Amino acid sequence: MTPVLEISDLSIGYGWDESSALIAVRDVSLVVEAGEVLGIAGESGCGKSTLAMAATGLLEPPGRVLGGRIDYEGVDITSLSAEALREMRLKDISIVFQASMNALNPVMRIRAQFDDALRAHGVRSESERGRMAEEAFELVRVPPRFLEAYPHQLSGGMRQRALIALAIVMRPNLLVLDEPTTALDVVVQRSIIQSLSQLRRELGFAIVFITHDLSLLMEMADRVAIMYAGGIVEQGPARELYRSAGHPYTRALLTAFPPIEGERRRQDGLPGRPPDMRELPPGCPFAPRCPEVMDQCRTVTPPSVWRTEAHRVVCHLETNATHAEEEVAP
Amino acid sequence: MLEIRALTKRYSIGRGTRRKYVEALTEVDLSVERGEVLALVGESGSGKTTLARTITALEQRTSGEIVVDGELLPVRARGRRLRHHRHSVQMIFQDPYASLDPLHSIGSTVGRPLRSFDIVPGDQVQAAVEALLDEVGLGPASEFLKRYPHELSGGQRQRVGIARALAARPKLIIADEPTSMLDVSIRLTILNLLLDLQRAQGLSMIFITHDLASAHYMSDRIAIMYAGRIQEIGPTTDVMGNPRHPYTQLLREAAPDPSREIDEIDHFEDRGDPPDLAALPNGCAFADRCTFVKDECRQALPDLVEVASNHHVRCILYV
Secondary structure, eight states: OOOSEEEEEEEEEESSSTTTOEEEEEEEEEEEOTTOEEEEEOOTTSSHHHHHHHHTTOOOTTEEEEEEEEEETTEEGGGSOHHHHHHHBTTTEEEEOTTGGGOSOTTSOHHHHHHHHHHHTTOOOHHHHHHHHHHHHHHTTOOGGGGGSOGGGSOHHHHHHHHHHHHHTTOOSEEEEESTTTTSOHHHHHHHHHHHHHHHHHHOOEEEEEESOHHHHHHHOSEEEEEETTEEEEEEEHHHHHHSOOSHHHHHHHHSSOOSSSSOOOOOOOOSOOOOGGGOOSSOTTGGGOTTOOGGGGTSOOOEEESSSSOEEESHHHHHSOHHHHOOOO | OEEEEEEEEEEEESOGGGOEEEEEEEEEEEEEOTTOEEEEEOOTTSSHHHHHHHHTTSSOOSEEEEEETTEEOOTTOOHHHHHHHHHHEEEEOSOTTTSSOTTSOHHHHHHHHHHHTTOSOGGGHHHHHHHHHHHTTOOSHHHHHTOOGGGSOHHHHHHHHHHHHHHTOOSEEEEESTTTTSOHHHHHHHHHHHHHHHHHHTOEEEEEESOHHHHHHHOSEEEEEETTEEEEEEEHHHHHHSOOSHHHHHHHHHSOOTTSOGGGGTTOOOOOOOOOGGGOOSSOTTGGGOTTOOGGGGTOOOOOEEEETTEEEOOGGGO
16 A cells, blocks of 8 residues: 655755755655554754655745655655645645644634635535535534634634644645644643544544654654654654664653653753754764764764664664663663 | 742733723742742643742732741832842743843843842952853853853753842742743753752742643642642642642643553543633632532632642542
């Protein structure tokens, strides 16, 4: 079966010519199978949002694809026209942004915004458009009467639900969520995450879920990819990464959130800060902060090692040690 | 060190006949001991930031008492009295990008409280600033003195914010979500810095957060706020290990937990949004979202009752 999304050796830069471009995403390869949740975790500036923009065909100059492909159901979307991309969005791929609380038009009733989107995608019958909007609202558990409301009349959580409703109104096969719950309270966040998880089981779409909160991602995702300085440093099944993370950065992210109960115990933080993408160090970009750094890390680019069929780690430690010794529970 | 009694803060919104009152804080009683860290946990609109702003006299309280180290803060503190209060109570703000003056060098920002509160003689200010910068991990200090906020990362800026708060030699520090705008991988280093300084100097601290995990990491006691009132307060390990109030239990269950899969808690019903403070229901403000709700909950609000040693809960289940 063709994956919903297949990204191969993708590099993206910002800049008007190739030589001076700032490389925001480098040599990223990812596969999203139908109906699965792929989580992408990383800190600000690691390239995760750039990747999301490219995967939904929203990358705009000065951002540009420098190499590689993004195949949606076998079609390379990096070669599609703006017109073709516009047609795909909402119908095949939808995205819900981080700051999407403010993504609705404040002076239009929500129903009119659904109506516009559906009309642009060729749904001719007005009653059909109304029915689709109402059904989408029911799916995200917002009473359809709120379609008559203006965005400011909705709470933050409801606005976010309304946007998810808009994103799934045409039943796309892929939903990209870029920090969809970051600005929300924990309880509201939890209920939205639960709804999303249920919806994808009912409707069968795949999700790419992007966040800096690895603990949330571990619950939500089937597979997880960890990004650092524009590249993927580790990817694999969520449970496997949680039990035996291979990359020191993954381990640091897992302990970055202290436990919620039990004995209070000091944990060491990760020293330093994410690198400046304009002057990445040679070798492994994580080397300056890595608690397990070795000489070769500072000069030689680390290899990509497959631990198991689905679990890949980009780190010199993988070639130097056997995995039995490597198993470190977070 | 800090004693708060029946603290209430009311805002008015609208004009004329449409004027309404919003009670952001209702009769809050709270104390912080010398050398103690108290975590204040709640969702947005729970009143936790309003509490911080009234304690630091950035906002006037409507009624109630605020006593710092035995001294009552007047409702309309001005001039000398206000300066004296700010000398004792310092705040670390959430947004390290907005809370530093972009036109002032780091040296000037950290040096200002030293001068303004006459903490060291003028000719020793620079040395004192350097010592403070070293203390918060901004070394070598001579390099940072002349820099401006835009030249620093978020984590470094927050360290400047901490140095500025420490410069006043306060007795009480209020840290309002000090890490929520920082990158995940550096949050823990900032929390550790705060803990180290607090312990080394025997400071009292109120740590405000919506994140139960960092509250657990930082505090000796936790207070859970909802709709302007304290709903549960007690020793951290006790409150987190055995939360009694249904709201604390809800927060606890909603918090991300990487050790479980989402299906394990799939029946987390949609528990709605926090209430509108301008139209609070009678009785318990949490009643509409509570799974244990009874008729009595909507009639009167119970007082805080002690359920274990130093552990108090405001809920009809324990009356």
